[in-house]
Structures are given as structure tokens and as C-alpha cells.
Amino acid sequence: MKYLLSLLIGVMLFNCKNDSKTMVLGAQEIINKSIEVSGGKQFESSVIRFNFRDKYYVARRDKGNYSLIRMFADGKDSVFDLLTNNSFERFINNRNVRLVDSMIPKYSASVNSVHYFSVLPFGLNDKAVNKELLGEEKIKNKDYYKIKVSFNEKGGGEDFEDVFVYWVDKKMFKVDYLAYSYNEEGGVGVRFREAYNERFINGLRFVDYNNFKTESHTIELIDLGNAFEKNKLKLLSKIELKNVEVELLSI
Numbered sequence: 001m002k003y004l005l006s007l008l009i010g011v012m013l014f015n016c017k018n019d020s021k022t023m024v025l026g027a028q029e030i031i032n033k034s035i036e037v038s039g040g041k042q043f044e045s046s047v048i049r050f051n052f053r054d055k056y057y058v059a060r061r062d063k064g065n066y067s068l069i070r071m072f073a074d075g076k077d078s079v080f081d082l083l084t085n086n087s088f089e090r091f092i093n094n095r096n097v098r099l100v101d102s103m104i105p106k107y108s109a110s111v112n113s114v115h116y117f118s119v120l121p122f123g124l125n126d127k128a129v130n131k132e133l134l135g136e137e138k139i140k141n142k143d144y145y146k147i148k149v150s151f152n153e154k155g156g157g158e159d160f161e162d163v164f165v166y167w168v169d170k171k172m173f174k175v176d177y178l179a180y181s182y183n184e185e186g187g188v189g190v191r192f193r194e195a196y197n198e199r200f201i202n203g204l205r206f207v208d209y210n211n212f213k214t215e216s217h218t219i220e221l222i223d224l225g226n227a228f229e230k231n232k233l234k235l236l237s238k239i240e241l242k243n244v245e246v247e248l249l250s251i
Helices: 002-023 027-037 040-044 103-118 221-229
Strands: 045-052 055-062 065-074 077-084 088-092 095-097 129-139 142-151 163-169 175-184 187-201 204-214 233-239 242-248
Touching: 027 040, 027 129, 027 142, 027 163, 040 045, 040 055, 045 103, 055 103, 065 103, 077 103, 088 103, 129 163, 129 221, 142 175, 142 221, 163 221, 175 221, 187 221, 187 233, 187 242, 204 221, 221 233
Parallel strands: none
Antiparallel strands: 045 055, 045 242, 055 065, 065 077, 077 088, 088 095, 129 142, 142 163, 163 175, 175 187, 187 204, 204 233
């Protein structure tokens, strides 16, 4: 009897330990796993090229240093935007253009936002990022961790007040959905994105998105997953990266 009782207690303690491990998985650990399954440190030493709508983008990341490029035609002119760790520059027809100070943050944010979305969840471990586990939620019969992301004013960019919510698959740790709020004239706008067309190129994960909007201003950011599940969102556009190329740099 003593042996059986000891064995029973041991099994119970083992199960409790396993349950506690599951329960203590926090936002940071979830994001770490999500970044890892999406390509991990390979993003940090890479050159990524793609087309988005009518523009061409190139991102070079090399051990903390980055060069984010956007190229497009504006009438008969060719525009080349270059955002680095330290500066933003615009070239028109290969000539460096002096910009009004107030426009530099706007152009920088415009370039950065496309590159930022293209490699998510990479970037969510930047110093200015704050992460909070809101709980769990089921969408289309799959279980997700629900994580809120906000930004510090210092290092958070022009749009540091934007707030994001990520739905991370509990089994595969991939981001299948995300939502965000942003300031607009007259208040705050929200968007919800559904990932599709997953592909791995040279080990890095890329997806496209169905981009949804709300038809009711009463739906809160954290409730957009539930609204999507109940078909209360309207498809606004598609976010598609085309002709994606990845060159991995030596680490």
C-alpha cells in the first residue's frame, strides 16, 4: 500500500508539473517560438526583395544594421527611398533631394511599415515593443494564444501609439491573424488581417493577408477575432507580396 500510495503521489506531482509548465508559458516565450518557426535568426542576416503593389522593396539586415529601400516611378521620375538605422534619404533620378524636416518621419514610417509587415513576427523583440498575453481564443476551430503588442514612445516610431493583437497558433506557433488600431481623423481606426498563401523561401516564412475592416465603430480591437468568427467584418483589400527573393548572408 505504501508503495502504491507513493507511486500515486509521484504521478500526481508529475502531472502538476506538466500543467504548470503549460500555464506559465508567457507572451515572450510564445513570440520567441513564433519567430523561431518563421525563420528565427536567419532574418537578422538576410537580403529580402519583393514587389508590393506598384513599388519595389529591398531590405538588407546584417547583425543589427539595416537598410530598407523603396523604389517606384512618379510620373517620369524615378524615386529611391533609403531608410537606415541612422537616417532617411530620398533620391529622385539619382539625385539626393533635400526634404522638409516634417516629411522625413512620414516617409520613414511609410517605408518601414511595409517592411515591418512583410517579416512578422520578426521585429516583435525590438526594445520598444511591449507584449502582454491576453489569454486564449478559438478561431475556425483552432486554438490561439492572444497577445497584445504596444510600443514605447522612445524607439517606437511615429506611430508608437498603434496597438496590435496577434493570434498565435497554440500547436504550430505561427501567426495566423493579427489586428491593429491606429489614429485617424475623427478617432481611432481598426483593421483585422487573415494570413494566407504561406510559403517558405530560403527558410524564411512569408504570408499574404486578407485585410478586413469593421462596419460598426462599436467593435473593440480585442474583439475583432470574435467579430471575424461571426462574419461581422468586411473584406477591404488584399496585402500581397510578389516575386519574393531571399538571400541569406553568412552569420
